[in-house]
Amino acid sequence: MLQKIEVKLPQKEYPIYIENGLLTQIGTLVREHWTKVQQVALISDSNVAPLYAEKVRIQLTNAGFQVYLYTVTAGEAAKSLGVASSLYDELLGDGFTRSAGVIALGGGVVGDLAGFVASTFMRGLAFIQIPTSLLAQVDSSVGGKTAVDLPAGKNLVGTFYQPDAVLIDPATLTTLSQRYLVEGYAEVVKMAAIASPDFWQLVTQVQSVAAILDLAEALIQASVTFKAKIVMADEKEGGLRQILNFGHTFGHAIEAGANGALAHGEAISIGMVALTQCFEHAGLTPAGMTAKLQQQLAAVGLPLTSKLIGQADFYARIAKDKKNRGGRVNLIYLKAIGEPAIYPMALAQLPQFVEENLLAVM
Incomplete structure (x- = not known):
């Protein structure tokens, strides 16, 4: 229909x-x-x-x-x-x-x-x-x-x-090849994590690659309905629409550093996990949130980590990203499923934040 x-x-x-x-x-x-x-x-x-x-x-x-x-x-x-x-x-x-x-x-x-x-x-x-x-x-x-x-x-x-x-x-x-079907699913997980517990409940039904196709119409409808709502509230990303960047600040830098070895959704998968791990260790995201994301992404074979995180080029790429606003980036983290929040951070503070909350505890 x-x-x-x-x-x-x-x-x-x-x-x-x-x-x-x-x-x-x-x-x-x-x-x-x-x-x-x-x-x-x-x-x-x-x-x-x-x-x-x-x-x-x-x-x-x-x-x-x-x-x-x-x-x-x-x-x-x-x-x-x-x-x-x-x-x-x-x-x-x-x-x-x-x-x-x-x-x-x-x-x-x-x-x-x-x-x-x-x-x-x-x-x-x-x-x-x-x-x-x-x-x-x-x-x-x-x-x-x-x-x-x-x-x-x-x-x-x-x-x-x-x-x-x-x-x-x-x-x-x-x-689509399995790889590119799965990389698109990373964006569905992102949408569900920032959208609502109901949407998240839908994606938890995906425990295999085949399930992505079985549930495709419902996953697309839920994603598009949510994104349309955000775009109507903030067409040009002046405020609320920034929550759609969950995982993207790290993800874009990882994708660029991989020189074509990672697809966009694969890099976003890694970015979501890394950032959530940082905020969970810092006490701003509830305990267990990183594991919840990892479980859903790993179920279809998406990557969860990258050695590129923390390298000098990683931070240089973030500094060149269009999300850099006057030497600051707005990092998107989860207070809960369906409750994203914006955390402004000076670029100069980002290496220490990542080192203390991710690299030192891996």
Whole structure:
């Protein structure tokens, strides 16, 4: 059954649709939202395009759109100013104007890149997300963040640009490798930990990789409902939306330091555990919280530790992260499941905090 979650912001409202088999309705749904758009840039990557691009292209063509498929090489390297610039050139060469639309068909990298291109080309084109990975379906496709990376770090150049719709088909998860299904689940655990005891109870039913697929629709709906609520309260991360960064301050630094050896969700898994361990030892998070997280993440094989934590480059990467605000970072910790809190800390104090509360007690 088609589920619809509304995101209502001061300047824009849009729906998020969730249903198994939704890809068979793409032409109809897109035309409902784009009555005046004719040209469509369908942006995908070398992994997803062979699976779904032709099916989507045919439906869009049958709905009256003129469709151009642009395929980038799969992987984080596609999130670059160079790739964005190449896409601008292709759009110009194909005669795209401000009345055109961009559709992202793929995971988080494609969504971030396509959204960035849509938000900046000719000062903004219509934009729709069709996320095909669990990570993108539960997190990155919702909320309007777009970005590309710089050599210094992830997502350092970007915009807030809300889509016109998000179309989620959980059936696409069956074509993901086990590793990338599991890494997306790390973000589900993050959402559940900061959202509510009820959501956490749902994720405790996941005790195997197969269970992620069995419960996919419920996990996606709970994650999207929660994230939409946070985004509606704080669209541009001025306050409350920062709680969605639970595990990310450490996670981004670990991911960058791993030089491609860790997927995003794997690094976030490690980041959540490490940070929770720090705050539990410091007495701000209840005893047993770290073990609770570890148990849920380990059940599907997610990594829990990294030797990169505490190295000089680890702190240097945190200092370069966009979450650095005037030499301070806001660390997100748990007072309880469903009760996240923000702990401001000077970057200069972070090494001692990690040494005393994590490295010295490992």
